[in-house]
Amino acid sequence: MTTNSLITGRRDAVMAGLLGVSLVCAAASYAAAQETRTVEADNGTIEVPADPQRVATLGRAGLPFIVLGGEPVAVTAQTDGDIAPLTASQQAAFRAATVVGASAGEADLEALAALAPDLILFSAPNGDFEQMQAHLNAIAPTVFLSFQTDWNVRLDVLAAASNKTAALDAQKAEWQQGVEAFREKYSGLLASTTFAEADRWASQEGGVFVLNWSICSEVARADLGLDIADLGEGGEQRSFEQIGELADYDVILYPVDHEGNVPARFVPMMQTNAWKELPAVQSGRALGVYCNGDRSYQFASQYLASLDRALATLPAEE
Numbered sequence: 001m002t003t004n005s006l007i008t009g010r011r012d013a014v015m016a017g018l019l020g021v022s023l024v025c026a027a028a029s030y031a032a033a034q035e036t037r038t039v040e041a042d043n044g045t046i047e048v049p050a051d052p053q054r055v056a057t058l059g060r061a062g063l064p065f066i067v068l069g070g071e072p073v074a075v076t077a078q079t080d081g082d083i084a085p086l087t088a089s090q091q092a093a094f095r096a097a098t099v100v101g102a103s104a105g106e107a108d109l110e111a112l113a114a115l116a117p118d119l120i121l122f123s124a125p126n127g128d129f130e131q132m133q134a135h136l137n138a139i140a141p142t143v144f145l146s147f148q149t150d151w152n153v154r155l156d157v158l159a160a161a162s163n164k165t166a167a168l169d170a171q172k173a174e175w176q177q178g179v180e181a182f183r184e185k186y187s188g189l190l191a192s193t194t195f196a197e198a199d200r201w202a203s204q205e206g207g208v209f210v211l212n213w214s215i216c217s218e219v220a221r222a223d224l225g226l227d228i229a230d231l232g233e234g235g236e237q238r239s240f241e242q243i244g245e246l247a248d249y250d251v252i253l254y255p256v257d258h259e260g261n262v263p264a265r266f267v268p269m270m271q272t273n274a275w276k277e278l279p280a281v282q283s284g285r286a287l288g289v290y291c292n293g294d295r296s297y298q299f300a301s302q303y304l305a306s307l308d309r310a311l312a313t314l315p316a317e318e
Contacts, residue, residue, distance in 0.1 A: 039161045043133065043144035049118050051163050056117035057097075059104030059124035061145055064155060064296040066090050068164040068171070072097045073115045076104055084258045085292055085302055104128055113139045121145065121158055151215060151295035171297040178304050183225050186311060195220070195228040196249040197235075200265045207240045209269050216291035216303050220253075224304070243274035251314070252280045253307075256288035284315050 035050040056074035057065045063082065065072055067090060075097040083091055098115060101107035105128030112120075120136055122129055123145035129136075136142040143161045145154040159168035183190065197217045200209050212228055213235025220226040238245070246252055255266055262270065269275055280286045287310035292299040 039143060039157060041143040041157050041161065042146035042149055043129070043142070046141055046143050046161070048141045048143065048161050052119035052161075054115070054117045054119070055162055056100075056112055056115065056120045056140070058100070058107050058120065058122045059128075060147075060294060061121035061123040061158060062094070062097075063294040063299075064158055065121060065162060065164070066093050067296040067298045068159060068162070068167040070162060070164060073117055074098050074100045074112055076100065076107060077102045081257055082292070082294065085290075085299065105132070107132070109135050109139070119143070119161065121161065123147070123154065123158075151218075154295060155297070168297070171301075175297040175301055175304075178301055179223055182304060182308060185308075189311065189314075190225045190227070193227060193250045194248075195226045195251050195253060196246055197228060197253045198246060198266075198269070199255050200269060202263075202265045204237075204265070206268065208237055209240065209243070210235045210237050212236070214291050215293060215295060216289070217253075219300055219303065220307070223300075224307070240269065240272055240274065243269070243272060243278070247279055249280065250285060252278065252286040253289045253310075254286060256290055256306075258290055258292075258302075260288065260290070262288065284313070287311070287313070 036047045037050050038045050038047050040046075054073045055065065055070060057070070057072040058074070058076050062072060062075040063078065063086070066086065071093045075094060077099055078094065083094060086094065098111065100111045100115075104122055104124035109132070117140045120140050120142040122132075122136060122142055124147075126146055126148070129144050129146075133142070133144075143157065145158060149157075155168060159165045197212045197214060197220075198209055199213060201213075204210070212231045217228055217235070218230075221228045221230060254270070255263055257263055275281060278286065289303070289310050290306040291303050
């Protein structure tokens with residue numbers, strides 16, 4: 001037998017053993033949750049427990065589930081910056097869960113199966129889910145929340161699948177009240193001001209920035225009424241030589257963390273002469289705003305509050 005054949009045989013044996021463990025766990029989960037209902041997710045019509053008790057959350061499903069009051073049995077890794085904006089009880093819920101991987105696509109399926117979840121919430125790129133779908137379904141009913149679906153629609157599905165709709169409705173109502181108050185407070189400014197969001201990805205090459213790329217620029221445009229151009233998913237990458245083009249906008253928004261500090265990724269742009277010479281920078285109309293990349297109404301409300309504080313510092317019109 002060749003070396004390749006031995007490796008293939010061992011891999012197949014491991015996967016067969018994994019699936020066997022998964023199916024036992026799935027059977028135990030179904031026995032513990034005999035009542036079921038269906039939800040419409042990005043992977044079709046999924047039968048889920050009516051009141052799931054052991055929810056595994058992979059990828060971007062983790063923090064939104066916790067924000068809704070959930071206590072997952074499994075999560076994937078998050079940075080300290082991602083965890084910091086959570087309340088103390090929400091942070092405790094995250095830390096009580098078992099971390100099963102650095103990301104959804106790298107989740108340890110054997111460790112996941114050993115936790116015997118009765119529901120898996122999976123939010124990651126489509127390709128990751130397609131490769132893992134069969135194995136996930138063998139462990140427990142799996143609800144896929146695609147990045148291609150609007151963030152608020154994903155939240156609706158996540159809440160419906162995990163029996164957290166009441167909590168979501170309350171957060172959604174609070175968000176709408178905040179939006180209405182914001183739009184009334186800044187109605188004059190919003191009608192006469194153009195905005196740009198400048199940022200840099202942590203992995204971006206030197207000398208490059210990105211314009212209007214975050215989920216917050218989408219929220220600012222669609223919900224809050226800011227005149228901020230829709231440049232498509234992921235925004236537009238620009239070179240530092242194009243920083244001067246930001247002079248076309250009345251107000252420039254740039255990133256700060258939960259404590260108001262400029263993240264390391266954006267410091268190189270702020271150190272350029274081109275940035276320092278922008279009219280918005282020189283006139284106090286370049287504003288640091290906190291934006292968490294995870295999707296929930298709690299995080300959206302934190303963005304709204306940060307934006308409100310920033311706009312309140314704008315110099316009065318002469």
